[in-house]
Amino acid sequence: MTATMIKEFRLPDLGEGLTESEILSWKVAVGDTVTLNQVIAEVETAKAVVELPSPFAGTVAALHEQPGTVVEVGKPIVSFEVDDAGSSNGGSAPTAGAPAAVESSGEASPAKREPNLVGYGAVVEHSGRPTRRARGQAQSEAPRETPASTPAVAGPTQQRPSETEAAERPRSTPPVRKLARDIGVDLELVSGTGPGGLITREDVQNFTGAAEAPAEIPVLVQGERETRTPIKGVRKFTAAAMVQSAFTAPHVTEFLTVDVTATMELLTRLKGNRAFEGYKLTPLTIASKAVLVALRNNPTLNSRWDEASQEIVQFNYVNLGIAAATPRGLTVPNIKDADRLTLRELSTALTELTDTARAGKSSPSDLSGGTISITNIGVFGIDAGTPILNPGEAAIVALGAVRKAPWVVNDELAVRQVMSLSLSFDHRLVDGEQGSRFLADLGAILSDPAMVMTMI
Template sequence: MTATMIKEFKLPDLGEGLTESEILSWKVAVGDTVTLNQVIAEVETAKAVVELPSPFAGTVAALHEQPGTVVEVGKPIVSFEVDDAGSSNGGGATSGNGSATETPGTEAAPAKREPNLVGYGAVVEHTGRPTRRARGLAQASPTASPAPAAPATGVGERPRSTPPVRKLARDLGVDMSAVSGTGPGGLITRDDVHAFTSDVTSAVGTAQEIAGNAAIPAHAAQGERETRTPIKGVRKFTAAAMVQSAFTAPHVTEFLTVDVTATMDLLARLKGNRAFEGYKLTPLTIAAKAVLVALRNNPTLNSRWDEASQEIVQFNYVNLGIAAATPRGLTVPNIKDADRLTLRELSTALTELTDTARAGKTSPSDLSGGTISITNIGVFGIDAGTPILNPGEAAIVALGAVRKAPWVVNDELAVRQVMSLSLSFDHRLVDGEQGSRFLADLGAILSDPAMVMTMI
C-alpha cells in the first residue's frame, strides 16, 4: 500500500517584494484531486490579480484561509495529501519562493529539487555551502537563526538593504537614506520601507482618505447614509504610491493644444488600409507612437532619479506605461521595449494590455519597470489635467479629448479637430526647456505626422 504524507503550501512571494495577498477565490475544494501546476486559487496582490498553480499532485486535505482574507507571505494556505513515493519533491521540506513543508512528525526523504512553478521565481539549490541568495533567504526567514550584527552604516555610505528592498523603495519613490533600518546591523527591510511610506502618507492626509474618495462604492443597505468599502489590494497600493510620488518628486505640468486634423485623417486612411486590417487603431495608438518618436530627440524624459546612489539613470529603451482604469483601481502596465515596435505591433500590444488590465489579469512583471507613461483622459471627455508621475519615472503625458473647434488656418477661421496635451515631469531630472521641447515635438508630430521624417 502506497504511503501518503501531508504537505503544506505557504503563500509565496509573487514578485516585487510584496508581503501579502488577498485570497479572492478557491478553484478547488477539500477532497479534490489536483495535478501539478493546476490553478488552485486566485489571489490579489497590491499590484495585480494572480492565479496560483498547485505545487503538488495529490488531494486537497485542507484550505486554511477563506476568500476575502489577507494573508502574509509565508503563511500556510492549503494542505495536500500526496503520494510519498511520487510527491513532487520526494518528501523534502523547502523554503523560499513557493514554500512547501511537511507536517511535523513525518519522516522526510532526502531532499530533491522543487519544481520551478510559473510565477514563483527561481529555485534555490541547497548545497553544503549556502549561496548568496540562499543566505539572504535564510536571513529573511522567521525561523532562521539571527545573523551576527554588522557594524552600523556610517554617514554618507549607501544604506544597507537587499536588491528587492531597494527596488521596492525606487518603485514607491522612497529615499533610502531617510529610512531607519530595523534589521540586523541596521539592515533596511521591506517593512521599514512600507512603514516610512505610511508615515509620509499620514503627514499629508492618509491614503485611506484619499483612496476612499475614489473607491467604487459598495451597495448600501436600505436607509443607510454612508457606505464604507475596505481599502486594500491595488487601490491601497496605488493611493500610497501616488501620495509618495506627489510629495517626493517636484512636479511641473505644461499644456499644449494642437490641431490634430491631419492625424485623424491619417487614422481614417490606416483603418481602410488592407495592411492594417484586423488591427485596432485609435488616437491613443498614433499618440503613443508619437511619444516614442519625440523621446528620441528628448531622452532626458526617459529617465529616473536614484536617490540612494545619487545618480540620474537614463534608459536606453522605452517601457511605455499606459494608465488603465479597472474595477480594482488604477493600474499602469507597460509595454516592454515599445520603442522597437512597428505601428502594427504597437497596436496589438496596446489591445492586449488594455484587455488584460480590464480583466484584472495583469501580471506583476507587466506593472513594474516602466520608464514613461501615458494617461488617456480624453476617453472620459476631459480636455486636460495635471497627471501625477508613476513612481520611478520622470514624465507622464495626458491625452485630452479630440474635439471640433474653431481654429485659425492660413489666417482664416476654420473648424478643425483639436486636442490638448498635458505633460507632467520631475523637475529634478527635466529642465523646463527639455520638457517644453519634448511637448513641442509631440505636438508637431500630431499636427503634421509627416514631421516624423525630420526626427528619425
C-alpha cells in the same frame, strides 16, 4: 504501501516584493486530488489578480485560510498529502492510510529539491535542456531591471516541429509571446486567427483552455446614508503610490494645445488601408507612436531617480505604460519594448493590454517596469489635467479630447480638430527646457505627422 508526507504551501512573493495578498477563492476543497501546476486558488495582490498553481501532486489535506482573508507572504495557506517519492515531479496521489510526515515546502533539504516558492507558480524539474529564448529578441546594452518571470504552467502535450519548420518565427506580438512563455505554450504549434495569420491572445488561451473570467468587483457595505468600500488591493496600492509620488517627486506640468487635423486625416486613411485591415486604430495609437518617436530626441524623460545610489538611470528601452480604468481601480500596465514595435504591432499590443486590464487580469509583470506613461483623459471628454507620475518614472503625458474649434490657418480663421496635451515630469530628472522640447516635438508630430521624418 506507499509512504506519504504532509507538505505545506506557503503564500509566495508574487512579485515586486509585495508583502501580502487576499485569498479571493479556492478552486479545490479538502480531499480533492490535484496535479502539479493545477490552479488551486485565485489571490489578489496590490497590483493584480493571480491564479496560484499547485507546487505538488497529491491530495488537499487542509485549507488554512478562508476567502476574503488577507495573508502575509510566507504564511501556510494549504497543506497536501503527497507521495514521498514523487512529491515534486507530478507523482500520483498517496495511498489512503499510509504513514505521513510533515514537511514545509520552504524547508526542503538540498538533496530533495522542492518547487521554488518565489514567484507565483511551481517550478518544474529542469530537464537539462536550456530554455529557448524568443528568436530575434534584441537585448539592450544597458542592464535592465526586470520583474521575476512567471514559471511555466503545464499544458497540453507538445510535439516540436523539425528545425526546418522552426526556422520561421510565428507571427505574434510581444504581449502574446510573453503570455505564451508564462503559460508554457509553444507558439509554433498555435494557429493564428488574426490578420494575416497573426497569433492573438485568444488563440493562446484557447490552445491551453486558459481563458479567464472577469475580476470580481469589491463588495460594498451600504447603510442608510452612506456607502463604504474597503480600501484594499489595487485601490490601496494606487493611493499609497500616488501619495509617495506626489510628495517625493517635484512635479511640473506643462500644457500645449495643437491642431491635430492632419493626424485625424492620417488615421482615416490608415483605417482604409488594406495593410491595417483588422487592426484597431485610435488617436491613442498614433499618439503613443508619437511619444515613442519624441523620446528619441529627448531621452531624459525616459529615466528614473535612484535615491539609494544617488544616480539618474536612463533607460535604453521604452516600456510604455497606459493608464487604464478597471473594476478594481486605476492600473498602469505597460507594453514592454514598445519602441521596437511597428505601428501595427503597437496597435495590437494596445488592444490586448487594455482588454486584459479592463478584465482585471493584468499580471504583476504587466504592471511593473514601466519607464514612461500615457493617460488618455480625452475618452472622458476632458481637455487637460495635471497627471501624477507613476512611481519610478520621470514623465507622464495626458491626452485631451479631440474637439472641433476655431483655429488660425494661414492668417485665416478655420474650423480645425484640436487637442490639448499635458505633460507632468520630475524636475529632479528633467529640466524645464528638456520637458518643453519633448512636448514641442510631440505636438509637432501630431500637428504634422510628416515631421517624424525629421526625427528618425
